[in-house]
Amino acid sequence: MKTKHLAAAAGGVSMAVAAVFALTPKEPATRAPVAASFQPPEYPELPQIDATPTMDVAASRLESWPDMKPPVVPALATVDDPLPAIDPPLKTWSREIESGETLDAVLAEAGLDAADRAEIALALGAEFDLRRLRPGHSIALTRTPDGRPLRITLAVDDGVRVEAVFGQSLATRVVTPEPDTVTIAGKTIIESSIAAALDDANLPARFAVDLAQMLSGTVDFRRELSGGETLRLLWREKRLDDQRIGQPDLAFAALEMGETLYEVVWPDDSSGRATIYVDGELLRVFAQPVEGARLSSVFGRRKHPIYGNVRMHTGVDFAAARGTPVHATAPGRISYVGWRGGYGRVVEITHGSDTVTRYTHLSSVTDDLSTGQRIKAGEVIGRVGSSGTATGPNMHYEVLVDGRPTDPLADDRLAEITGDKSADTAAQERLTVARAQLEEHLSERVTDRL
Numbered sequence: 001m002k003t004k005h006l007a008a009a010a011g012g013v014s015m016a017v018a019a020v021f022a023l024t025p026k027e028p029a030t031r032a033p034v035a036a037s038f039q040p041p042e043y044p045e046l047p048q049i050d051a052t053p054t055m056d057v058a059a060s061r062l063e064s065w066p067d068m069k070p071p072v073v074p075a076l077a078t079v080d081d082p083l084p085a086i087d088p089p090l091k092t093w094s095r096e097i098e099s100g101e102t103l104d105a106v107l108a109e110a111g112l113d114a115a116d117r118a119e120i121a122l123a124l125g126a127e128f129d130l131r132r133l134r135p136g137h138s139i140a141l142t143r144t145p146d147g148r149p150l151r152i153t154l155a156v157d158d159g160v161r162v163e164a165v166f167g168q169s170l171a172t173r174v175v176t177p178e179p180d181t182v183t184i185a186g187k188t189i190i191e192s193s194i195a196a197a198l199d200d201a202n203l204p205a206r207f208a209v210d211l212a213q214m215l216s217g218t219v220d221f222r223r224e225l226s227g228g229e230t231l232r233l234l235w236r237e238k239r240l241d242d243q244r245i246g247q248p249d250l251a252f253a254a255l256e257m258g259e260t261l262y263e264v265v266w267p268d269d270s271s272g273r274a275t276i277y278v279d280g281e282l283l284r285v286f287a288q289p290v291e292g293a294r295l296s297s298v299f300g301r302r303k304h305p306i307y308g309n310v311r312m313h314t315g316v317d318f319a320a321a322r323g324t325p326v327h328a329t330a331p332g333r334i335s336y337v338g339w340r341g342g343y344g345r346v347v348e349i350t351h352g353s354d355t356v357t358r359y360t361h362l363s364s365v366t367d368d369l370s371t372g373q374r375i376k377a378g379e380v381i382g383r384v385g386s387s388g389t390a391t392g393p394n395m396h397y398e399v400l401v402d403g404r405p406t407d408p409l410a411d412d413r414l415a416e417i418t419g420d421k422s423a424d425t426a427a428q429e430r431l432t433v434a435r436a437q438l439e440e441h442l443s444e445r446v447t448d449r450l
């Protein structure tokens with residue numbers, strides 16, 4: 001995998017809307033395909049105010065790629081060879097799969113008989129879980145001039161193709177392209193909201209949620225954004241033929257607000273331990289309960305994307321593949337292990353006298369975990385799942401203070417101050433490296449004030 005370096009400096013943008021930190025997790029710039037009828041919708045869930053989560057929908061696109069067998073070397077057909085030159089030329093029929101359609105229906109439209117369709121479904125299904133078919137995937141059928149089917153290609157996400165070649169039997173293989181990792185920098189001036197500033201500068205919208213996740217406990221965006229703040233970002237994305245594939249990952253953010261410079265360095269090892277700095281000094285290490293997870297829904301009242309009514313979301317959702325370890329966010333004592341209705345399988349940890357953290361929808365709990373047991377920050381307490389009322393794997397995480405849900409991202413009670421000198425030195429080094437990268441890609445200083 002090679003690494004290219006591109007610099008995309010976006011200019012300052014001006015917006016004349018009232019200052020609101022519009023935390024609308026808009027669809028990522030790389031739009032995930034719309035879910036088909038057999039896929040859970042990609043809307044974050046919004047539990048009732050009674051703290052019973054309903055429809056905890058994880059962003060299913062974040063699940064790990066389905067297990068695929070290594071490419072099968074075709075025994076009878078050599079698919080690597082160019083197709084023989086035939087005159088008149090081969091005929092190719094292709095089209096995208098639409099919402100609610102089955103593979104069989106599309107193949108029937110392509111003119112394949114029931115026996116061929118069944119064989120194709122079996123062959124493709126051996127390489128790709130056909131339940132994961134969704135709108136935007138496409139089918140192409142190549143025929144000989146006399147109409148015999150020659151090759152069928154199923155194009156799924158990120159340039160991956162599953163090919164089946166007709167012969168005495170169907171020979172299938174999976175073609176997985178090798179993407180480039182590209183590092184990109186961008187800059188925008190905030191005039192109304194971070195989300196609007198990202199949008200106007202053509203920067204990925206999902207970064208608004210990433211920034212909120214890291215900084216909402218430190219910065220009150222609603223009060224403190226007054227317009228004219230500078231936001232500089234560095235991120236990595238995977239590209240294939242100049243098309244972005246998957247989601248971009250923030251590496252570094254520098255936000256100048258008035259006299260203060262806030263910086264966040266995200267780890268590139270998916271450890272989930274981002275570091276936050278104020279004016280170049282380490283403020284805290286953000287301990288995430290699920291490593292490498294995406295925040296798929298934040299805390300608070302919000303308009304439900306499907307029903308349109310306003311409901312309270314009593315925690316934050318971390319979308320991750322089933323089985324991903326769940327870590328205690330702070331030291332404490334296990335106060336509950338078991339089931340709680342819509343929350344499914346739950347672990348609760350008491351911290352001090354008034355604070356409880358709740359980890360829900362778990363697929364499993366760590367062996368021998370029992371009430372009263374002491375637990376360290378970062379200890380694995382269970383695994384991500386979808387128990388309770390969740391239609392996809394995600395970890396709905398709550399922080400309760402005196403029994404009331406509070407915003408986990410804004411609650412400093414659990415913020416971890418390292419106090420460890422070597423860790424602090426490593427954190428300072430990471431900041432120095434991140435700044436140097438941003439300055440290289442943006443061809444300007446992170447700030448002129450320091």
Ligand SMILES: [Zn+2]
Binds near residue numbers: 396
């Ligand atoms: Zn939730």
